[in-house]
Amino acid sequence: MKGLWQVLPMYPLFCAIFFIFLYSQPCASTSKNLSCNSNDLRALEDFSNGLDSRIDGWKFHDALAANCCSWPGVRCALFSVFSSSFSINSTDPSLRVVSLDLASTGLEGLLWNSLLGLDQLSFLNLSHNSLRGTVPPELFHLRRLEVLDLKSNNFTGELDQGISNLTSLSYIDVSFNRFTGFIPDSFHGLQRLESFSAESNCLEGRLPNSLSSCSMLSLLNLRNNSLDGNIDLNFASLVQLVVLNLGSNRFSGHIPKSLSSCRALQVLNLASNNLHGKIPKSFRNLQALSYLSVSKNSLSNVSVALQTLQECQNLTVLILTRNFYGEELPNNGIQGFHSLQALVVADCPLTGSIPSWLANIKELSLLDLSWNHLTGGIPLCIRSLDYLFYLDLSNNSLTGEIPMSLTKLKTLNSDSLSHNGSSSHGIPFFSWKNPTRLLWYKQYINFPPTVDLSNNMMDGTIWKEIGNLRLLQVLDLSKNNFTGSIPDELSGLRNLETLDLSFNGLSGTIPASLVNLTFLSSFNVAHNHLQGQIPKGGQFSTFSSSSFEGNPGLCGEFFLVCYSTSKPPEEEENDREESNVVLEGLPLAMGFISGLLLIVILVILPLLKQG
Numbered sequence: 001m002k003g004l005w006q007v008l009p010m011y012p013l014f015c016a017i018f019f020i021f022l023y024s025q026p027c028a029s030t031s032k033n034l035s036c037n038s039n040d041l042r043a044l045e046d047f048s049n050g051l052d053s054r055i056d057g058w059k060f061h062d063a064l065a066a067n068c069c070s071w072p073g074v075r076c077a078l079f080s081v082f083s084s085s086f087s088i089n090s091t092d093p094s095l096r097v098v099s100l101d102l103a104s105t106g107l108e109g110l111l112w113n114s115l116l117g118l119d120q121l122s123f124l125n126l127s128h129n130s131l132r133g134t135v136p137p138e139l140f141h142l143r144r145l146e147v148l149d150l151k152s153n154n155f156t157g158e159l160d161q162g163i164s165n166l167t168s169l170s171y172i173d174v175s176f177n178r179f180t181g182f183i184p185d186s187f188h189g190l191q192r193l194e195s196f197s198a199e200s201n202c203l204e205g206r207l208p209n210s211l212s213s214c215s216m217l218s219l220l221n222l223r224n225n226s227l228d229g230n231i232d233l234n235f236a237s238l239v240q241l242v243v244l245n246l247g248s249n250r251f252s253g254h255i256p257k258s259l260s261s262c263r264a265l266q267v268l269n270l271a272s273n274n275l276h277g278k279i280p281k282s283f284r285n286l287q288a289l290s291y292l293s294v295s296k297n298s299l300s301n302v303s304v305a306l307q308t309l310q311e312c313q314n315l316t317v318l319i320l321t322r323n324f325y326g327e328e329l330p331n332n333g334i335q336g337f338h339s340l341q342a343l344v345v346a347d348c349p350l351t352g353s354i355p356s357w358l359a360n361i362k363e364l365s366l367l368d369l370s371w372n373h374l375t376g377g378i379p380l381c382i383r384s385l386d387y388l389f390y391l392d393l394s395n396n397s398l399t400g401e402i403p404m405s406l407t408k409l410k411t412l413n414s415d416s417l418s419h420n421g422s423s424s425h426g427i428p429f430f431s432w433k434n435p436t437r438l439l440w441y442k443q444y445i446n447f448p449p450t451v452d453l454s455n456n457m458m459d460g461t462i463w464k465e466i467g468n469l470r471l472l473q474v475l476d477l478s479k480n481n482f483t484g485s486i487p488d489e490l491s492g493l494r495n496l497e498t499l500d501l502s503f504n505g506l507s508g509t510i511p512a513s514l515v516n517l518t519f520l521s522s523f524n525v526a527h528n529h530l531q532g533q534i535p536k537g538g539q540f541s542t543f544s545s546s547s548f549e550g551n552p553g554l555c556g557e558f559f560l561v562c563y564s565t566s567k568p569p570e571e572e573e574n575d576r577e578e579s580n581v582v583l584e585g586l587p588l589a590m591g592f593i594s595g596l597l598l599i600v601i602l603v604i605l606p607l608l609k610q611g
């Protein structure tokens with residue numbers, strides 16, 4: 001959300017300074033014939049020579065073009081030797097390289113110590129290339145570095161302790177490399193550090209305590225490494241923290257209470273660790289918190305968790321999956337969540353029933369309580385969830401009918417989502433159920449509109465009004481005890497891609513109108529008591545026999561030829577040929593057999609007698 005863009009408040013300022021220098025440069029060079037500093041030129045040449053690839057537009061051997069300041073990715077500034085800041089009032093007006101941006105330029109090879117000469121460099125972006133090998137320690141002698149972006153390369157080795165020398169550093173990103181070993185405990189001097197990302201490497205060991213002294217830190221992302229131990233930074237001193245992402249590591253112990261002193265915290269991801277204990281009650285103070293995931297840990301007491309977190313007025317996404325083993329989902333004591341849009345409490349497995357306080361979460365758009373042991377029915381009050389477009393209650397022990405109010409859900413009855421949803425702040429959202437095919441979504445709003453009640457003990461009929469939920473892309477009612485027929489009105493679900501009604505007690509025919517569902521790519525009515533003709537045409541020509549098996553009365557396509565006479569007129573033509581073989585062939589065969597008998601009686605028998 002908006003606060004995220006405040007992560008690097010200094011950065012725009014820094015750019016603005018560049019801007020001024022860029023545009024004063026032509027004027028400066030015509031009057032004073034400025035060229036790039038010869039040491040810098042040599043450093044760039046060494047750097048370029050160390051690579052396997054060439055950098056387009058860098059011309060070392062062309063005397064006229066040797067002003068490296070005009071090369072792609074290079075920015076210079078006039079620099080005073082006496083002043084530590086940019087100045088045009090300088091006694092050595094040579095142009096110095098202050099920024100090198102070669103992100104996504106196809107660089108391959110090793111990074112030699114050659115950048116060492118660029119001692120005025122403050123911005124280095126080498127992200128999204130194929131650089132490999134270790135990062136030379138000399139890089140950490142570039143004391144003026146403010147921004148260091150090495151994301152998405154193939155760097156190996158350990159993160160160097162020399163980082164402690166980079167006292168001007170405000171932004172460092174080494175994510176998506178193959179760094180190993182410990183994160184050096186060398187952050188004491190980095191008083192300006194605002195953003196540190198080392199996601200998706202092979203880092204191990206504990207959180208470096210010295211990070212606690214980076215009081216400007218607003219983003220810390222160490223997701224998807226092998227870090228362990230307690231989460232024991234001194235959060236009381238990290239009051240600027242906006243994003244803390246420690247997911248997919250091996251952290252253990254409790255969630256630290258002191259996190260609640262990070263009043264600016266908007267995004268907290270602790271998913272997939274080995275944390276236990278409760279959600280600290282002090283978390284109610286996290287009024288800026290917008291995204292919280294603690295899924296796949298061993299936390300306990302779902303009541304305390306919900307009671308505490310309902311006080312977080314800005315919480316929009318809450319993911320509690322795989323915790324609270326065997327506890328009961330509380331029905332009382334929860335008044336509602338002010339801003340909550342997505343609630344996922346799956347695979348715990350929780351007992352109890354679907355709580356009525358859900359109806360108080362006015363903004364709720366996505367609800368996933370699947371893979372629990374919930375009993376009872378779906379409460380009628382579900383209707384008041386005007387924004388709900390994704391409902392997954394599958395694999396519980398729910399009973400009763402589908403409440404008619406479910407067919408009145410406002411968003412699913414409309415043509416588009418009324419909510420834009422909240423971004424998950426760069427943390428991928430995924431459908432956790434299908435581990436072989438992880439579906440990642442940038443934000444939950446990209447989930448397909450879904451009603452999944454499969455694998456329960458529900459009964460009654462499939463209301464024809466379900467056909468009003470025209471935004472639906474996935475309707476799964478399989479593995480229940482639904483009876484009656486498949487309503488013709490389901491053809492009103494124009495956006496439907498998946499329809500699963502298998503393993504119920506459905507009877508009657510498959511409505512021919514379903515061939516009009518042009519996006520239907522997955523269809524299953526197996527194991528019911530359906531009969532009659534399988535519809536032809538449309539997407540139905542792509543479904544295999546497994547979609548229909550277990551219905552002895554069905555005919556056509558894969559099964560017995562249909563004897564039924566009640567066929568839609570346009571299909572009669574096609575059917576006639578197949579049917580004719582049997583229906584008209586029968587008298588013919590009868591005639592043939594009786595003819596044969598006649599021959600035996602009249603001709604062969606008398607011959608035998610004679611013999």
Ligand SMILES: *[C@@H]1O[C@H](CO)[C@@H](O)[C@H](O)[C@H]1NC(C)=O
Nearest residue numbers: 032033034035063064066067
């Ligand atoms: C100006 O730059 C050109 C090319 O770099 C160089 O040959 C020439 O000597 C310079 N003139 C002065 C006055 O420095």
Ligand SMILES: *[C@@H]1O[C@H](CO)[C@@H](O)[C@H](O)[C@H]1NC(C)=O
Nearest residue numbers: 080082083087088089090091
């Ligand atoms: C500019 O340079 C002159 C002469 O070296 C010096 O007296 C003056 O203080 C400088 N001004 C600034 C703003 O640095």
Ligand SMILES: *[C@@H]1O[C@H](CO)[C@@H](O)[C@H](O)[C@H]1NC(C)=O
Nearest residue numbers: 103104125127128147149171
């Ligand atoms: C580095 O370059 C990449 C690709 O252009 C960009 O996405 C990223 O924001 C840049 N890093 C910084 C710190 O500006």
Ligand SMILES: *[C@@H]1O[C@H](CO)[C@@H](O)[C@H](O)[C@H]1NC(C)=O
Nearest residue numbers: 128129130131132152153154
């Ligand atoms: C990193 O190295 C691996 C193995 O050497 C290679 O398969 C992969 O393509 C490299 N990735 C990049 C971004 O260069």
Ligand SMILES: *[C@@H]1O[C@H](CO)[C@@H](O)[C@H](O)[C@H]1NC(C)=O
Nearest residue numbers: 137140141161162163164165
């Ligand atoms: C810090 O930089 C200096 C030179 O700039 C170097 O001698 C020293 O070894 C560096 N410190 C570390 C820990 O690398």
Ligand SMILES: *[C@@H]1O[C@H](CO)[C@@H](O)[C@H](O)[C@H]1NC(C)=O
Nearest residue numbers: 177178199200201202224225
């Ligand atoms: C986690 O990091 C590993 C490399 O350490 C990478 O191969 C993998 O794709 C990452 N997984 C995710 C989900 O980001």
Ligand SMILES: *[C@@H]1O[C@H](CO)[C@@H](O)[C@H](O)[C@H]1NC(C)=O
Nearest residue numbers: 001002264287288289313314
């Ligand atoms: C909560 O969110 C609103 C809207 O995004 C924002 O204006 C407000 O500042 C946030 N509250 C806190 C405490 O951050």
Ligand SMILES: *[C@@H]1O[C@H](CO)[C@@H](O)[C@H](O)[C@H]1NC(C)=O
Nearest residue numbers: 278300301302303304327328
């Ligand atoms: C949860 O915590 C509350 C208050 O600490 C306690 O009364 C309750 O028994 C706990 N419930 C479970 C299931 O541990």
Ligand SMILES: *[C@@H]1O[C@H](CO)[C@@H](O)[C@H](O)[C@H]1NC(C)=O
Nearest residue numbers: 347348349371372373395455
């Ligand atoms: C139902 O949930 C249980 C866990 O509660 C899980 O083990 C099982 O695989 C799930 N079954 C299906 C069909 O998804």
Ligand SMILES: *[C@@H]1O[C@H](CO)[C@@H](O)[C@H](O)[C@H]1NC(C)=O
Nearest residue numbers: 417418419420421422423445
């Ligand atoms: C929702 O998204 C649309 C298009 O993406 C945009 O025009 C609109 O301003 C957004 N509305 C809100 C409330 O963010």
Ligand SMILES: *[C@@H]1O[C@H](CO)[C@@H](O)[C@H](O)[C@H]1NC(C)=O
Nearest residue numbers: 456457458459480481482505
């Ligand atoms: C389905 O309903 C029938 C009739 O009410 C009942 O006899 C049967 O046990 C139910 N089956 C399941 C699996 O609930």
Ligand SMILES: *[C@@H]1O[C@H](CO)[C@@H](O)[C@H](O)[C@H]1NC(C)=O
Nearest residue numbers: 491511512513514515516568
């Ligand atoms: C398919 O839709 C068209 C147009 O709405 C309608 O005329 C036709 O009868 C439908 N087909 C079937 C088999 O219901």
